[in-house]
Amino acid sequence: MIGRLDFLHAADDSVTDSDVLRLALQHAMAELGALGGCVHVRGSGGELHLVSSAGLPAVSVRAWEVLPADSASATARAVGCDGRAWDPPGSRPADAVLPPAGAAGRIAVPLHGAEGRVGALTLLTGRRREPSAEDWRFLRRVADWVQDRLTARPLPDPPARTPGTSPAEPTAPAPADARELARALWDAEDALLRVDTAWRVTAANPAARALLGHPDGPTAVGRVLWQEPGPWQTPEAEERCRLAVARGRAAGFDTVLPATGRCHHVRVLPAPGGAVLHVMEAGAWRRRQADEVAAIRDSAERARSTVELTTALAAARTSQDVVTAVAERVLPPFAAHGLLVLVREGDRLAHIGSVGYPRSFLDDMGGTRGMTMTGHLPAERALLRDEPLFYASREEWLADNPGDDRPPSTKQAWAFLPLTASGRTFGVCVMAFDTERRLTPEERTLLLAVSALVAQALERARLSDAELTRSRELQRDLLPRHLPRLREATATARYVPAGQGSDVGGDWYDLIPLSAGRVALVCGDVMGHGLSEAATMGRLRTATHTLAALELPPDELMGHLNDIVAEIGPDAYATCLYTLYDATTGTCTVVRAGHPPPLVVHADGRTAYPDVPDNPPLGGARPPFETAELTLPPDSLLLLYTDGLVESAQRDIDEGMAALARLVAAADRTDLDRLADHLVARLLPGGQPATDDAALLVASLHALPRADVASWRLPDGPRAAGEARRHVREQLATWHLDDLSVTTELLASELVGNVVRHARGPIGFRLLRTGALVCEVSDASLTMPRIRRASETDEGGRGLQLVSVLAERWGSRFTPDGKTIWTEQPLTPSPETVAEALLSLADAD
Incomplete structure (x- = not known):
């Protein structure tokens, strides 16, 4: 139950x-x-x-x-x-x-x-x-x-009937107009019949008698309706008729005549003492009704699509967004199959987007460069005259373009809609149809309104495209054009901007050569997107270069970057990973602020994410910053990256980092450029992230051979300079760098003499053969040397001036025990440098 x-x-x-x-x-x-x-x-x-x-x-x-x-x-x-x-x-x-x-x-x-x-x-x-x-x-x-x-309603009271009259008979003579109306109904093509309360036929016009199967006489009268042929023979039709009479209100329904299979519309009209049935064949009538309903529905659909198009165009940021919005919301309601958006660029007509046209057709039009305007093509005439053109068939096209043998595509009908904004016609939107199509006046008016919306949106989008292009050019200029070629590290990098329509981001990377076989690897990401974020990225990269050149420890350097970001504003944040690699010891000092950790790849393919303390992002951190000290085997790979490479809407960052490690372990690591391309292609399907930029820095770290490093402990006092010069002559002879002996001896004498006069021991002395010749002198003092201008009467103060002339670079840095002063010379000295050294040595004597 x-x-x-x-x-x-x-x-x-x-x-x-x-x-x-x-x-x-x-x-x-x-x-x-x-x-x-x-x-x-x-x-x-x-x-x-x-x-x-x-x-x-x-x-x-x-x-x-x-x-x-x-x-x-x-x-x-x-x-x-x-x-x-x-x-x-x-x-x-x-x-x-x-x-x-x-x-x-x-x-x-x-x-x-x-x-x-x-x-x-x-x-x-x-x-x-x-x-x-x-x-x-x-x-x-x-x-x-x-x-x-089912809410039933009582039947209306039947009217009073004169005794002796049947329900079908009128009680009074009908007026002339009523008789004429009755005669017209009697002769109508539609079937009309009257039944009593027992559903017996009391009257039927000729069309009804033919429907009942009695075309030649009144033999249908007196028969029960349900027993006669007609559209009421189905149980559903019978019950609808009975229900209409019981409720006392008219009802209509469609039913199929079993004998012929044709659809009929039956109208039941309750009447005193029974009912009147009106039956008409519903084929043509239903078709007309369906056409009217379809036209109303199509009009409503076009209006709805226009509203949706307005919303989509308001959100469009690029020209491609505009083309996509028109293709999705205008072509279907108008049953169009092709779209071509053309804009004028000087004396050329270039297409900026299309749908439904083969590549060969677009190539014939000159590709993205477009074609030179002649003023003869319909698209050009619509643009130059600011008048729409409509062709319902190929014959109309040929009639209006007698010089063309055939239309330049397989389409059969076209609408050329000029694009006008701010009083200037700058393009034309071409809609095409695969079949002949004559647009109604209402459709043409609607298309013209749509073209006005498209023109406004396209003008905004083209301005946005130009601004985005300038922003990306600025961003590219702020990033390194080429990474330096260093003996300590071989590196390559990839920067992939976000997808079409996204603002520029603040991802950046760098490889900074430092002194004494040391190199800094940096990767950062300014949170947010836009021109201001790109400018912040440029500021941070410049600041990092400057601070790294001052030989600051990584934690102090990160503290200065944090101050820079904090000064920009309360909503400014950035992540950063700074790695300082020393090729003489194989150690790597790492500090990170809200950034993903580096990936270390050993020579045998083993991968690991080292445990590096994660400090808050720049702009929200409070120094001091925690660092980690790593010892890396020679020829290890170090990968620095931003979250856009490993994180997306479909993949969290942990999954992306695991995928990066798997890909590197299984890939060929002999060619860093191929490796970087492989990682980007596999981690970014389609070769481009959807919403965020991505940066990747891949570096192969090389240890400096022991034979290229020589160090000594010098005695305190005046003898230290002489020993330093002796060590220089002997070591440079071993390295076959005798040509550098004169300048290096002079540099060593000045540096050691400066320590003896102004600092305190112990004194360390070191020579390194990297990509250049490095001479270092260390002491226990924290006072940094500085160049000053000596007057003609001063007996000293010219030592560092001499150093700056003889060395290609020089500087100083703090150490755990004091400081180190260093100089750097090219391995092949120039004649000018040798002459300067000899002159200086003669003056000293």
């Missing part, structure tokens, strides 16, 4: 009224094992009209067409005062109206509506015992479901 009720309540709103009655009867009959059933609705006079039946023969149905309100039948009693009624099989109340199968029992429950009891559901059964309480409860719930889904 519960299953049947659940099934009924699961019915959706598409269930028709006749389906409601039929479902209620079928499930009630199945649950109680009934032989048949019917539903009656009370008319305005109290009589009960049959509106639906199941399992009953035709003769029984006719007997139950109309039941008096005071009948003793179970149906009438259920609608009356009893509320429910039960007649066992064989019982025959004296005034009961019974079907021929009078031996059947009857079970009836009332149907309720807004006016109380409006009808009854009756079951015919062969069982002799009264339904159980559970049976009554089930029938009551079925009736409640019918009440919820």
Whole structure:
């Protein structure tokens, strides 16, 4: 029982009224094992009209067409005062109206509506015992479901009828106009017929008689409608007709004539004493109606698409965004198949976007450079005259362009819409159709309105494209054009901007050569996108170069960068990874501020992310910064990258870092350029991140051979300079760099003498052969040397001036025990440098 009720309540709103009655009867009959059933609705006079039946023969149905309100039948009693009624099989109340199968029992429950009891559901059964309480409860719930889904209305009171007249006869002579109207209806092509309350045909015009199968005479009159051929023969059509009469209001529906398969529209008009049925073939009428509905729907769809297009164009940031918006929201409503957007660039007409055209066609137009304007093509005429052109067929094209043998594509119809903004026509939008298409005036007006929207959006987008291009050019200029070639590290880098339409980002990288076989590797990311972020990136990169040249320790350098970002504003943040590699010791000092850790790849392919303390991002950190000291084997790879390379909407950063490690371990690492390209291609599908820039720096770290490093401890006092010169002569002879002996001896004497006079020992002395010759002198003092201008009468103060002349570079740096002063010379000295050294040595003597 519960299953049947659940099934009924699961019915959706598409269930028709006749389906409601039929479902209620079928499930009630199945649950109680009934032989048949019917539903009656009370008319305005109290009589009960049959509106639906199941399992009953035709003769029984006719007997139950109309039941008096005071009948003793179970149906009438259920609608009356009893509320429910039960007649066992064989019982025959004296005034009961019974079907021929009078031996059947009857079970009836009332149907309720807004006016109380409006009808009854009756079951015919062969069982002799009264339904159980559970049976009554089930029938009551079925009736409640019918009440919820079907609100019955009483039939209107029938008009008073003159005794002796039939329901079909008028009580007074019809006026002339009414007779003419009746004659017109009688001769109409549509079928018109009248039935009484028992659904017997009382009148039928010729078209109706032909539909009933009696075209030559009035033999259809007096026959029951359901027994005659016509569109009412289906159970659904019969129940709809009965329900319309019971409710007392007109109803219409479509049905298929079984004999011909044609669709007919049946209109049921309740009338005093019966009903009038109007039947027309629905084919042409439905087609016209469908065409009208389709036209209204198409117009509404175009209007909706125009609203969506306006929203999309307002959000468009690039020219391609504009083309995409037009292709998605304008082409489908107009059934167009091609789109071409052309703009004027000097004396050329270039296309900036297209849909539905083959590459060969675009190449014939000159590709992205476009073609030289001649003023003869329709697109050029529409642009130059600021007038739209419409061609509904190829014949119209040829007629308007007699010099062309054929249109320059396989399209069959075109619309050329000039693009005008700020009083200037700068382009044309071409819509094309694969079939002949004549646009209506309404469609042409709408397309012109659309072209105005597209022109405004395209002008904004082209300005945005130009600004984005300038921003990216600025960003490229701020990034290193080439990485230096160093003996300590071989490196390559990749920078990949975000996808089309995204602002420039603040990702950057650098490789900075320092003194004494040391090199700094840097990677950073300014949070956010835009021109200001790119400018901040440039400031940070310049500051990093300057601070690194001052030989500051990594933690102090990061503290100065933090101050720079904090001064920009409270919402400015950046991440940074700074790595200082010493090729003489193989050690690497790493400090990071909110940035992903570096990836270390050993020569045997093992990968590891070292445990480097993560400090807050620049702009939000408070020094001091924690650092990590790593010892790397020779020829290890060190990878620095930004989060745009490893993180996306489909992949979190941990997954991306794991993928980066797997790719590097499995790849060929002999060629760094190929390795970098391989990593970018695999980590960025399509070769470009969607929303964020990506930077990658890959460096192969090389250890400085022990044979290229020589160091000594010098004695305190005046003898130190002499020993330094001796060590220089001996070591440079070993390295076959005798040509540098004179200048290097002089540099060593000045540096050591400066320590003896102004600092304190112990004194360390070191020579390194890297890409240049480095001479270092160390002491325990924290006082840094500085160049000053000596006057003509000063006896000293010229030592560092001499150093700056003889050395290509020189500087100083703090060490854990004091400071180091260093000089750097090219391995092949110039004649000018040698002459300067000899002159200086002669002056010293």
